[in-house]
Amino acid sequence: MAALDYAQIADIYDTYVTSEEDLPFFLEEAGKAAGPVLELMCGTGRVAVPLAAAGIPMTCVDNSRPMLSILRTKLKARRLPAKVVHADATRLTLDGPFRLAIIPFNSFSEFRSTELQRSVLSGIRRCLAPDGRLIVTLHNPAVRRVRIDGQLHVLGQYPLADSDDTLTLQSVETLDPDTGLVSGHQYFEAYDRDGRLVWQRILTVAFRLVNHREFQDLVREAGFRVESLVGDYARSPFVEASSPFMIWALTRTDALQCA
Ligand SMILES: C[S@@+](CC[C@H](N)C(=O)[O-])C[C@H]1O[C@@H](n2cnc3c(N)ncnc32)[C@H](O)[C@@H]1O
Structure with missing residues (x-):
């Protein structure tokens, strides 16, 4: 069972995930790669579509068919070439070699055990070019944990496409300080223009803060x-006390160290 069941919210993901702050960064990195780029956990293509539109040869991997279906629709509508692969990032068997692999939007933290994290990294390493690079973005635990307080928080309100309804998103998260495991729920509610509840959904969330x-x-x-x-x-220097993210740029090395 996936940590988060994205099938439950695939149709509304693009309504409430509208951030573009990382796009110039990934456009620059993908441009430097000058070759095929692999995006893992690509979802509906928030990052992959702009990269493909910039002419980057993209391979986009996700294990949620509903999320990939939305990505395929967007690529088709824009007549963009990109390879879309339904696969589990913990069991990657892709032909490379890729010049760059990326895991945007803190998604790596959805792998909650060291074993799964290792599987993802070794699968990526296998399909990277010898001097290929990997970029992983993560929450900075010192900063992210401040918002994890067991209280209900309103994350935002968003107009829903093709109706006059408004989506309200609220969230509750709790942290196990010993393991860094975060669990919680996201509450999605759609209201019509008269303030009547039209539908509601609850998404269980689970991820792990990695220091x-x-x-x-x-x-x-x-x-x-x-x-x-x-x-x-x-690209400000990472400061543990205050940086919002940890954005890691990694290069494949020849040697594997024993765990
Ligand atoms: C937070 S979303 C990020 C989507 C997109 N990268 C973005 O920036 O909007 C995380 C994505 O990871 C995918 N995912 C979760 N576990 C996965 C796994 N084991 N293998 C492949 N994709 C996975 C989910 O289906 C979801 O689309």
């Missing part, structure tokens, strides 16, 4: 060298 030393050890063991770590998409 920066743990991630560093993990990637080194998996055969990657840390090229850089920045704390936001403007």
Whole structure:
């Protein structure tokens, strides 16, 4: 069972996930790659579609058929070439070699065990070019954990396409401080223009906050060298106390270290 069942919210994902702050960063990195780019956990193509539109040869992997169906529709509507692959990132068997692999939007934190994280990294390493790169974006636990307080938070209100209804998204999260495991629920409610509830859905969420030393050890063991770590998409240096993100740029190395 996936940590989050994206089939439940695939049709509304693009309504409430509208962030574009990482797009210039990924456009620049993908442009530098000058070759095939692999996006894992691509979802509905929030990042993949702009990259494909910029002429980047994209392979887009996700294990949710409903999310991929929306991506395929967008690519077709824009007549963009991209390879779309339904696959589990923990069991990758892709032909490469890719110049760059990316896992945007903190999605790596959905792999909650070290075993799964290792499987993902070794699958990526196998299909990267010898000097290929991997970019992984993660929450900065020191900052993200402040918002995890067991209380109900309104995350936003969004107009729903093709109706006058409004989507309200609320969330509750709790943290196990010993393991970094976060569990919670997201509450989706659609209201009509008279404020009447039209429908509601509940999504169970589960992910794990990974601290920066743990991630560093993990990637080194998996055969990657840390090229850089920045704390936001403007590439500010990572500061543990205040950076919103950990944005890791890694390079494949020849050697694998024993765990
Ligand atoms: C938070 S969404 C991110 C989507 C997109 N990258 C974005 O930035 O909007 C995480 C995505 O990871 C996918 N996913 C979760 N577990 C996966 C797995 N084991 N293998 C492949 N995709 C997975 C989900 O289906 C979902 O589309």
